[in-house]
Amino acid sequence: MHMFRRFDKPGRPRRPSPKRPAVTREVFEVRIEKMVQGGEGMARLPDGRVCFVAGALPGEFCKVAVTFTKKDFARGHVVEVLEGASPDRVEARCPLYGKCGGCSLQHLDSEKQAEYLAQVERENFRRIARIALPESFTVHTGPAWGYRNRARVVVVCDQVGDKPIVRFGFRKQESNSVALFKNCPVLTPALNEFLQGKAREIFAGKFRPGREMEVNLFDNGSGEISYYYEGMPASEFNENAISVAEICGKKIETDASVFFQSNLALLPALVKSVRDAVDEGVANGEASDEWLIDLFSGVGFFAAMLEDKFKRVTTVEREEKCLQHAKVNLSVFDGDKKAATIENVSAPAEEWLARNVVDIPATLIVDPPRTGLPKEALDAIADSSVNRLIYVSCHPVTLARDTALLAEKGFKIRRAEAFAFYPQTPHLEMMLVLTR
Ligand SMILES: C[S@@+](CC[C@H](N)C(=O)[O-])C[C@H]1O[C@@H](n2cnc3c(N)ncnc32)[C@H](O)[C@@H]1O
Incomplete structure (x- = not known):
């Protein structure tokens, strides 16, 4: 009793410990009905509960190990496909499949992933929004491997004798442990080359032996790698974190500490769709070319891609560091017509919108984080x-x-498109045009 009291905060009642899902080791044989959000297969356990099964594909009859259960659903993974293996099933390419927490869709043929994910999103919209995505909903695809130009890796530093050993890994999902890798097949070749060469020199001696440090890496598409870690000195930041990427013929400044799109190969397809959507709205009179408002603007990416079409442009972004880049990205003349008035605001987008009266049919683009x-x-x-x-x-x-x-x-919904920015994973980028 005394032991517990020592750790209690005085005057505060002890909180009951949160209920954890029961961890089980039960094995069932189930038929996979469909793929759901997150890329898992959905099946029913003998007691009728839904079970989300990692590594399973629709139609397969699988032996499934249930790893945890809740009152109304369970989770598990495929132990063996007993019958009816999907014709779209392939051997996972990466030795870390199922271990590092990323790329959980590697068992599905790359050529088929967009089709499956489009189906998942159609169902999401029917179930969550009770709205059907238009028939014309399509997924734009790009390279299936070697596409990811931005990553957060864990640098693991050790020392053998007086020799520093630097290794790299990914933080496993919902865990603190690290899955070490030598070559990650979804990272761009330039990022893999950096990790196998120069990065070892850079990070050896920078972090104390026995320490794990998270480092953001960014490949600007021309083979130049920038990096950022917390506590990086300003001089090193200016020299090694800031970079410029050329997208659709425009130079965009960014740095490795802030958000930037992570599939530069497919990004021009998204830019084209956004530009077409703007043109269509201005042409049919639903929106005007008076004012573009880019909310959750990051380094001003979409505004920079669209500013030639507008008389006035406003970007709104919460991160102060992004704002500095947005100012550069929207003020450097590099060939195209510039918007007449540019305003870069650092504020929460919701506060800016609530405070500012938008009383003309402005063109509004929003690109919020995962929380929506x-x-x-x-x-x-x-x-x-x-x-x-x-x-x-x-x-x-x-x-x-x-x-x-x-x-x-x-x-x-006037238009719906998706972009396979993250092949081998169940994630998808989407663009909707909504009108009233
Ligand atoms: C998905 S990123 C999009 C960035 C940009 N549109 C681009 O394409 O590079 C979302 C951005 O929203 C910013 N953000 C998150 N919450 C915000 C908020 N409440 N108000 C303004 N910006 C926010 C993040 O810092 C991030 O830069």
Whole structure:
């Protein structure tokens, strides 16, 4: 009793420990009904509960190890495909498949992944938003491997005698442990080359032996690698974290500490779709070329790609560091017409929208983080004169939720496209055009 009291905060009642899902080792034989969000197969256990099965494909009859259960669902993974192996099943290419927590879709033929994920998103929209995605909904695809130009890796430093040993790994999902790798097949060749060569020199001696440090890496598409770690001195940051990527003929400044798109090979397809969506809105009168508002603008990426079409451009981004880059990206003349007035704001997008009256049919583009649009932002959009919204999202579940809320305010899906930015993983980038 005394032992427990010592650790209690005085005057505060002890909180009951949170209920953990029961960990089990049970094995079942089940038929996989379909693929669901997250890339898992969905099956029913003999007691009727839904079970999400990693590594399974629709139609397969599998032996499944259930690893944890809750009252209404369970999770597990395939032990063996007993019968009806999917014709789309392939051997996983990476030795870390199932271990590092990334690339959980490697057992599915790369050529088929977009088709499966499109089906998952169609169902997400029906289930979450009660709205059907248009028939024309398509997924743009790019390289299946060697595409990822941005990554967070764990640098593991050790010492044997007086010789520093530097290794690299990924933090496993929902775990603190590290899966070490020598070559990651989804990273760009330039990033792999950097990790196998120069990175060892850079990080040897920088971090104390026995220490693990998370480092952000960015390949600007021309083979130049920039990096960032917490506590990086300013001089090293200026020299090694900042870089410039050329996208659709425009130079975009960024740094390895902030968000940037991670599939440069497919990014021009998204830029083209966004530019087409803007042109269509201006041409049909639903939006105007008076004002472009780019919310959750990061380094001002979409604004920089679109500014030649507008008289006034506003970017809104919470991260102060992004704002500095946005100022550069929207003020350096590199060939195209510039917007007449440019305003870069550092503020939460929802607060900016609530404070500023948007009383003309401005063109609005939003690209929020995985959590989607905050409620205040959705309300402010509904109360504004915006009749055409371009919504770019890296998380179709929150996109479907927000679409349902915007539909209550009169918005309808005019156009839906997806971009296979993250092959071998169940993630998909989407762009919706919503009008009212
Ligand atoms: C998915 S990124 C998009 C960035 C940019 N559109 C691009 O393509 O590079 C989301 C951005 O929103 C910013 N962010 C997150 N919450 C925000 C908020 N409440 N208000 C403004 N910006 C926010 C993040 O810092 C991040 O830069």
